[in-house]
Amino acid sequence: MKLPHKSSSYFFQLLMISISLTINYCTISVSASKSTDHDLSYFESAALAKPSFKSKNHSSSPAGEKKPPAKAAAFGADCGTWSGACSDEILRIAKKPENVKWIKSVRRRIHENPELAFEEHETSRLIRRELDELDISYRFPLAKTGIRAVVGTGAPPFVAVRADMDALPIQEAVEWEHKSKNAGKMHACGHDAHVAMLLGAARILKAREHHLKGTVILVFQPAEEAGNGAKRMMEDGALENVEAIFAMHISHLLPTGVIGSRSGPLLAGCGFFKAVITTGGNGLHRNIHNSGDPLLAASASVISLQGIVSRESNPLDSQVVSVTFLKSGDGGLDTQPTRVEFGGTLRAFSNTSFHHILRRIEEVIIAQAKVYRCSATVDFFKSSDSMYPPMVNDDRMYEHLRKTAVDLVGPTNFRVVQPVMGAEDFSFYSEVVPATFFYIGIKNETLGSVHSAHSPHFTIDENALPVGAATHAAVAERYLHDRDISINGILHRQE
DSSP: OOOOSSSHHHHHHHHHHHHHHHHHHHHHHHHSSSOOOOOOHHHHHHTTOOOOOOOOOOOSSSSTTTOOOOOOOOOGGGGGSHHHHHHHHHHHTTOOHHHHHHHHHHHHHHHHHHHOOOOOOHHHHHHHHHHTTTEEEEEEEEEEEEEEEEEOOEEEESEEEEEOOOBBSSSOOOOOOTTOOOOOOOSSSSHHHHHHHHHHHHHHHHHHHHGGGSSEEEEEEEESSSSSSHHHHHTTTTTEEEEEEEEEEEEEEETTEEEEEEEEEEEEEEEEEEEEESSSSSSSTTTTSSSSSHHHHHHHHHHHHHHHHHHOOTTTSEEEEEEEEESSSSSOOSOOOEEEEEEEEEESSSSHHHHHHHHHHHHHHHHHHTTTTEEEEEEEEOOGGBBBBOEOOHHHHHHHHHHHHHHHHGGEEEEEEEOOOOOTTHHHHHHSSSSEEEEEEEEEGGGGGGGOOTTTOOOOTHHHHHHHHHHHHHHHHHHHHHHHHHHHHHHHOOO
């Protein structure tokens, strides 16, 4: 640097430099002491770890999945440090009138043509058409009708966002322009909205692809309601290279656009059982006093099963054992049945409690049958994939969701919700990689959007759709942004 010729000018420049350095130091100090919403320490434990999931196909560019285009430009200075401006821009894109009109039309087209588990052929075709329009690469089919789409660099880290596609065998009772055209089938659980919001996120992420510091995997999954599509998707490689996954579900308990979730247990593990108690002989001609009584044995079993929760479980650890049917004989009033069937459901919020209930249901029924000189078998339908583990949100991924949602919709529009006894096959993903499941509100009494899922009167407030799309996009983009900072920080400390 050239020195000035006049000493007074030189002194003045030194003074200005000193003031500038002082201001910069104060700015850095303030930034460093901001809220914990910018604390990335929860990423660092896994910052250099590879995902635990192992796919059948270990190729970095699997067959059937086109390699996404290279990043168009370096990460923009506007989001070099994540701020409210980044979230605002994502929400602004989602709420553009043309995007709102489009996302509603996507949801309505899917709603008019509901398809049951593993039959989502038209829904899958619609999704692929929209992905083609957006020039987004994808792999198809997975789990018969499922899709794995890719946005970003094509390089690690990989974060996934999932939507389910299937409808329910329910006759829609809502009279409106876009009522189901398929008799006895209805999107009564909001999966049409889930698909529309994930496609909306795809549009946002594609528009901001040059900002992505990694790869976003968009998982469009069949058969959540029946058939356990999540397991089939994983078997076909849906989680290949993925290190974290998120999913959203609509909720009639939260006002429109409000995001809700919690750390730890959110949804219960779910299973079903069927018991058969028998005794030998013919009920009409055998000697009653020399034979067992399966009806009495079944009655004792039903009563004894109630003690599993009331006497063997921690009262602060919610669990359910419910007998929901009992069938015996042919209805004859003068015969004693030789065979009785009964069964029901079990729920728990931890794998330990869930497996304890499984073991005790079988022990109780077999023991009670022996007391009444009968034999018993218990079937938990394990081969039919009807048993779901609890949905337990990963603490770090929940914190990421919380801070992202608060930045996006504001602190008053994020709520910590209570666990519920419902079940979701998204829990299978959570057993493989860190995961978080969350809700978006669709409650609007003026529109009549107050009915619970699986009701023939179920409807939604479509104003939630752009907010949901923005939330998906922000969660994914910010995850990659924060992981990049964590990895670079660790590498810098190791040098």
